[in-house]
Amino acid sequence: MVEKNSQVVTLESTLWDAASVLRGKMTAEEYKNYLLGLIFYRFLSEQALEAAGVFAMVDSDMTDAYVRMFHSLNIVQGRAEQDQFRDQLRENLGFVIKPENLFGAFAKSAQEREFKCEDLLEAFKDLEESTKELPSYPAFVGLFSDLDFNNPKLGLTKAQRDRTIGQLIIALNKVNIEGHHGEFLADAYEYLIAQLASESGKKAEEFYTPRSVAEIMAHIINYDCEPVITLYDPVLGSGSLLLTVGEHTKEPEIVHYYGQDVNPAMYNVARMNLMMHGVGYDRMDVRNGDSLDKDWPIAPVSKFDAVVMNLPIQAQWDNDFSRLRDERYQEYGVLAPADRPEYAFLQHGLHHLSETGTMAIVLPHSALFAGDNEGEIRQKLLENNQIDAVIGLPENIFHGTEQPAVLMILKKNKTTDDIIFIDASQEFEYGLTENKLTDDEIEKIATTYKNRVTHPGYAELVTFADVKENGYILSIPRYVSQIQPEPEIDLLQIKERLEQIDSELVQAQQDFKALEAELIDTTKSGDLHD
Known part of the structure; x- marks a missing residue:
């Protein structure tokens, strides 16, 4: 992971400080949508102002230029300047924001105590309306629908709620993001998502995968394979996991991102996150839906170079017997339990993996040894030679849970029947709230996976015959014995x-x-x- 410069650190901390307006009124799980949504709206406004500067060929007084160009009736080459400017916004940005709806305009009205939440809601509608019949429309439709400005936690009266949101807008408008557009601002957005995850407790794992775990998955997926062009996450969350894997591909600028999340708020955050990171509208296809309930995607792209997943805690699914007719599950003859759908998600992801692709999924340790239907599904995966690696992760590295997890790697085109077991449970640094994997530890895990060489007490290359002899149980201690280090002797x-x-x-x-x-x-x- 690249070390941040001081400007980025300052940007991140000032953005996080702005959240103090809401922090005393509601939990991080509740206020994250307001904070992330309004930061994104400011990002769009800044993009629009930059476009005005380019169009008007000025590098200062962007707001004045924007207002002038937006309303200019001057005829240039037979067309009014305002029409040319708005067409440029649609073509280059994929949206249009009216001058009175720019973020700075709302900050000014808030400072003058004239801000009203209904005006901001109207601006959101105008923004979405401007994208109709454009390729950007799927990225913007309903994008701010989860921002409830009638929430009594913002204030008991309408005036109090207007004041609270107005104060947040003022705080965010004070943050100097000049020179931070693009990558820096996107990274700051990622930082906020991580901070919000840290404060959100058990809810955090539903939308955020720790960067270190995502880095391991990215290294493994992008190792020794064809260029990764299509990425898919059926439990999308904030989209951060997809983006991390995409950043490590050989040609990140052409990667297509696919994902689905059952939570409408997370679906919205993921779209914002992808756009903040410069993912074009033609390179993102994300949906709001239940991946297990209704199979998606089915066309035109349904097989992917890489599938990644960090499953939500305590998820459930409808495992009605009729689902055995679903091609995702019918080969196995049994269904995952209703209250333990981990293998159902795994089967879904594997179904959508291309023949030469790689899948990485975070699972609880119980998935390695559970019996009954889960054991039968695991046995089928092993007999099909589709499990490539089992990596034990340290405890307390996921937000909201101290329980350790495992990372399972799956492929459809394995040429050997071995599985590399890696016990990285002791490879971490203690943190105040969560433990952390360092860059060296991430590299050690990735290198061990690539080399597939036994390291006593850390990694073991195991044949299918050995796994079969152990009853198809994949518990790491069965194959990797911990070696207690001899105490150092001070002569x-x-x-x-x-x-x-x-x-x-x-x-x-x-x-x-x-x-x-x-x-x-x-x-x-x-x-x-x-």
Whole structure:
């Protein structure tokens, strides 16, 4: 992971400080949508202002240029400037924002205590309307629908709610993002998502995969394979996992991102996150839906170079017997339990993996040894030679849970029947709230996977025959035995202790002789007395 410069750190911290407006009123799980949504709206406004500067060929007073160009009736080459400018916005940005709806305009009205939430809602509608009949429309439709400005936690009265959102807009508008467009601002957005995940407790794992785990998945997926062009995450969350894997591909600028999430708020955040990272409208296809309930995608692209997943905690699914007719599950003859759908997600992802692709999925340890239907599904995967690696991760590295997890790697085109087991459960640095994997530890895991060489106490290359002999159980301790390191011996300390013992022994001998002499003297005195 690249070290951040001081400007990025300052940007991140000031954006996070702006959240203090809401932090005392609601939990991070509740206020994250307001914070991320309004930051994204400011990002769109800044993009629009930059476009005005380019169009008007100015590098200052962008707002004035925007207003002037947006309303200019000057005729240039037979067309009004305002029409040319708005066409440029549609063509280059995929959206149009009215001057009175720019983020800075709302900040000004908030400072003057004239801001009203309904005006912002109207701006959101205008923004979406401007994308109709454009390729950008799927990215913007309903994008801000989860922002509830009637939430009583914002204030008991309408005036109080207007004031709260207005204060947040003022705080975000004070953040200097000049020169931070593009990659820096996108990275700051990622930082906020991570911070919000840290504060959200158990809900966090539903939308955020720790960067270190995503990095491991990215290294493995992009190793020794055809260029990764299509990525798919059936439990999309914030989209951060997809983006991390995409950043590590050989040609990230042509990667297509596919994903689905059952949570409408996370679906919206993921779209914002992808756009913030410069993913073009033609390179993102994400949906709001339940991946297990209704199979998607089915056309035109349904097989992917890479499939990644970090499953939500305590998920459930409808495992009605009729699902055995679904081609995702019918080969296995059984269904995953209703309250433990991990293998159902795995089967879904594997179904959508291309013949030469790689899949990486985070699973609970129980998936390695669970019996009944889960055991039968696992046995079928092993007999099909589709499990490539099992990697044990440290405890307390996922937000909201201290439980350790495993990373399972699957392929459809394996040429050998072995599985590399890696026990990285001790490879971490202690943190205040969560433990962390360092760059060196990430590299060690990735290198061990690539080399597929046994390292006593850390990694073991195991044949299918060995796994079969163990009843198709994949528990890591069955194959990788922990070697207790021998304690370090301080020879100098031992030498000093031996010298001390010798000295104490000499002293003890002297004391003994003194006592012996005293005893003899006492005995002689007694004899004389008799």
